[in-house]
Amino acid sequence: MVLTMLSDATGVPKPVLRLLLSILAAYPAALFYHIAFLRPMKTIWAPFIRNLYIVVTGLSISYFFNGSDIKHSLITTIVTWLICYFGDIIGNRKLACAASFIFNFSYILIGYYVTSTDEYDVDWTMPQCVLCLRMIGFSMDFMDGAKVLKSSAPEKKTIDNNKIDPPVTQLKTPKQPISFEKNSQLPTLPPLIETIGYAYFFGSFLIGPQFSFHLYRKLITMSLYADVNNIPSGSYKCALKSFFIGALYLGIQQIGVGFFPMSYLLTKEYAASPFFERLVCMWFAGKFAFTKYLGIWTLAEGSCILSGISFNGYDDNGKPEWNGLANVDIMKFEFSTSLNQIVTAFNTNTNLWTKLYIFKRLIFLGNKNLSSLGALLFLALWHGLHPGYYFCFFLEFVDIETEKRWVKRLEPYTKQLYDPMNKSYSITILRRLHNFACWFGQTCGLHYAMVSFELLKWDRVITAYNSVYWIGHIVVFTLLLADNILPRKRVKKIGDINNTKLSLNEKAKVVSDYVNGTKIKEQ
Template identity: 65%
Template sequence: MVLELLSDATGIPEPVLRVLFSILLAYPIALFYHIALLRPINLKNAPAIRNFYIVSTGLALAYFFNGPDIIHSLITTTVTWLLMWFGNAIDNRKFATALIFIFNITYLTLGYYYTATDEYDIDWTMTQCVLCLRMIGFAMDFMDGVTLLKSKESPDEKTTSDNKPAATANPSSNIKHELTTPRRVPHKQPVSFEKDCRLATLPSFLETIGYAYFFGAFLIGPQFSFKLYRKFITFSIYPNPTSIPSGSYKFALKCFLLGAIYLGAHQIAAGFFPINYLITEEYSARPFWEKLAFMWFATKFSFTKYLGVWTLAEGACVLSGISFNGYNEKGQAEWDGLSNVSIYRFEFATSLSQIVAAFNTNTNLWSKLYIFKRLMFLGNKNLSSIITLFFLAVWHGTHAGYFLCFSLEFFDIEVERRWSKRLEPYTRPLYDVKNRDKPLIQLLRRLHLFACWFGQTCGLHYAMVPFTLLRWEYSLKAWGAVYYCGHIVFVLLFLDMILPKRREKKSTEHVNTVENVKLNGESKINGYAKINQNGAIKTE
C-alpha cells in the first residue's frame, strides 16, 4: 500500500520502488549487524549466531521483494544443496555439479520464458539470476574440493569445520592467527573470489541459506564465493579478529551518496533522453548527427542506473564488514573488496578492456573463473570467449537484444585488440617518459586519450542499444535509423586482416599504449595484452 501511494505520487513504477526499498532496507539490517555482531563474541557458536541473523533477515528481505515467489529461490537453493549432498554420498561430485549447472540455468531460463514482457522485468527472476550464478559457483567449488581431500590438505578454512566456530572468532582461542600485521591488497583486486575457493566438506544447509540470501547481495549482487562468506561469519577475514578495522561507516556513506546521485541523474536524464525514443518515427526523421548524439546520450544515461544501484548496494556490504580489502600502504583499512563498479575508471576509460575491468566486476570475474578458464581444454581462447559470452547472454534473459549486444562485444574487443597492436609503434612515443616534458607531445597525448575515450564510448553505447531495447525489431529499427554506422565502421576496421602484418620479435612484449596511462594515480599497463590471454571477459 505504501509503495503504491509513493508510486502514484512520484510517477516511479512500483517495482522500481520495491527494488530501491529492498536495497535501502539492507542498510539498517547491516547497521544492526555491525553494532551487535561485528565484534568478538566469546561464545562457541558465535559464527552460527551471525549466520542465523543473516538467514532470518535475508529471508525476510527476500520475501518483501518477491512475496510468495520466494518459493523459486528456496526450491533452487534446496535442490542445489541436496544434489551436492547426493554427489558427495556417491563419491561423484562432478556428476552432481553437472546436474546443478543444468538445473539452475534451465530453471532460470524457463522463468524468463514464462514471465518475459517487452521491457526489462522486475520480478522474481531478478533475484533468481543472481542466485543462479551463486549456486553454480558454489557447486563447482565443492567439486574442486575433492583435490583437498586427496592431497590430505586441511579442509576448507584452517580454523573452521562444518558446524564448528572458527578459532579466530573466539578471542580466547590458543590458535595463533596467521595474519597478525596489516597486509596490502591491491586496490583493483576484489576479494569476492580468492585463488583457492575449494570446499572439501559440504557446508550445512543453514549456512547455504545464509550464503544464498545474504541481505546485502541477494538482490542485485555482488557475486562472491562461499569461502568468503564463511570467513566473514567466522571472523577469519580480519587480520586481528579482536580489533575490527575502522573506516567502514565513512566508506558506506560515500557509497550511499554516490549511488543516490547516479540514480537521481538517471531519473532526470531519462526524461530528456528516453531510450524508447530511438524506435519512433520522429527520431528517424531527425538529422543524422542529431540522431547519433541522442543515441549516445540515451545509452550513456542508461548505464547510470546500473552504476547507481550497484554502488548503493555496495554500501550495505561495506557496513556489514564483508567487503574488507586489507590495508593500503598508509596502514588504512580499505573497504572496496566487493565493489561491482569502479566509477572513475569506468567514466574515464580509454578502451573497452578497461570498461570490462571496471563494470560489473564481480560477475565478470565469476565468468572468468567458472566458465572461461574451465574451457581451457578447448585449446582456443576465442572459442572460450564466445561460449562465455553466449552463457552470459542466456543468463541475462531470452530477449534477442542480449545476444546482439554480447556478440558485438566480442567483435568490438577483437577489433580493438588488432588496431591497438598495429598502431602501437606510432602511439608509444606519446607515452615515453623521455617525451613527457615536451609540450607538443603532451598535447598529442591528451588528444590521443580523448580520441580513445570518445571512440570506446561510441562503440560501447552503440552496442548497448539492443541491451536496453531488448527486442530484435526494436534494435534493428534504432540501428537502421543511423544506417548501421557502427556495423559499417566495425567491418571497415576488421579489414585489418587483409593488411600486411607488422613484423615483430617473438621476445617483444606487446604493450597497449592506449592503456599505459595514469588513472587513479596508478599506471595502467598492458591491459589488452591480458585480454588477448584471457578473452573478452578479462578483469584487472
C-alpha cells in the same frame, strides 16, 4: 497500499520502487549486524548466531520483494545443496556439479520464458539470476574441494636433517580480489543453514555483487580480520559515500532519461531528425542506460561495506580499504580509454565469476576466442531470452577483438607518446588528444551496443539501428576487415641483421637497440 501511494506520488513504477526499498532495507540490517555481531562473542555458537541473523533478515527482505515467489529461490538453494550432498555420498562431485549447473540454469531460463514481457522485468527472476550464478559457483567450489582432500592426504616423507633451507625472499604479491580468492574450494559440504545464509545475504542477493561461500564463511567466523578485537575503522564513512554516490547517479539517470529516453529511438520524429542529431541522441541514451547500473550497484555496495564483508586489507599507507566487493570502479569506468578497461571496471564481480567458472573451464576448446565466445554466450543466456542480449554480447566480442588488433597495429606509432622520458609540450598535447580519441571511440562503441541490450526485442533493435544506418556495425566490421587486408609494419629480427648491408659498428648498434627494447627500423 503505502507502496502504491508512493509509486503514484513519485512516478516510479511499483516494482522498481519495491526493488529500491529492498536495497535500502539492507542498510539497517547491515548496521545492526555491524554493531551486534561484528565483534568477538564468547560462545562457540557465534558463527551460527551470525548466520541465523543473516538468514532471518535476508528471507524477510526477500519476502518483501518477492512475496510468494520466494519459493523459487528456496527451492533452488535447497535442491542445489541436496544435489551436492548426494553427489558426495556417491563419491562423484563432478556429476553433482553438472547436475547443479543444468538444474540452476534450466530453472532461470524457464523462469524467463514464463514471465517474459516486452520490457525489462523487475520480478523474482532478477534475484534468481544472481542466485543462479551463486549456486553454480557453490557447486563448482564443492567439486574442486575434492582435489583439496586428495592433495591433503598424508604422505610419507624422508627428512634430511643435514639439509639447509635456502633463505626465504619476501616478495610483495599483488592483492587478490576478495570476492573469489584462490582458495575458495570447499573440501566439505557446508551445513544447509549456512548455505541459505549465503544465498540470502541481505547486501547482495537482489542484484549482486557475487562472491564465494569461502568469503561468506570468513565473515561469520570473523576470520576476515587479523584482530577481531580491533575491527578496522572507516566502514561507516565508506558506506555513506557509497550511498550518496549511488543516489546521485540514480538521480542523474532519472533526469537524463527524461531528455534522452531509449524509447525515443523508435519514433518517427527521431528517424526524421538530422543524422548527427540521431547519433548524439543514441550516444546519450546509451550513456544514461549505463548510469542506471552504476547507481544501483554503488547503492547496493554500501550495505556490504557496512556489514564488514567488503574489508579488503590495508593500502600502502596502512589505511583500511573497504572496496573489496565494489561492482563498479566509477572513475575508471568514466574515463576508460579502451573496452578492456571497461571489463575490469563494470560489473567486475560478475565478470570475475565468468572468468573463473566459465572462461577458464572452457580451456578444453584450445582457443581463447572460442572460450570468450562461449563465456559471452553464457552471459547472454543468463540475462534472458530476448534477442537484444545476443546482439549486444556478440557486438561486444567483435568490438573488443577489433580494438585489440588495432591497438597492436598502431603501437609503433603511439608508443612514443607514452615514453616517460619524453616530456615535450607537443608530445603531451598529442598524448591527450590520443587519450580523448580512445575514450570517445570506446564510449561510442559501448553506448551503441547498449541500445540492443535495452531495447530487447528484435523489431525494436532493427528500428533503432536502421535509423543510424547500422553505422556502429559498419565501422567495426570495416576496421576488422581492414586489419586482415592491410600490410603490417615489418619489424626485423636479430637473425635478419646479417642479411643487411651494414657496417660492423652499425650492426652492433642495432643489436644494442634491440636488447634495450628499441624496435629495429626498416632499412
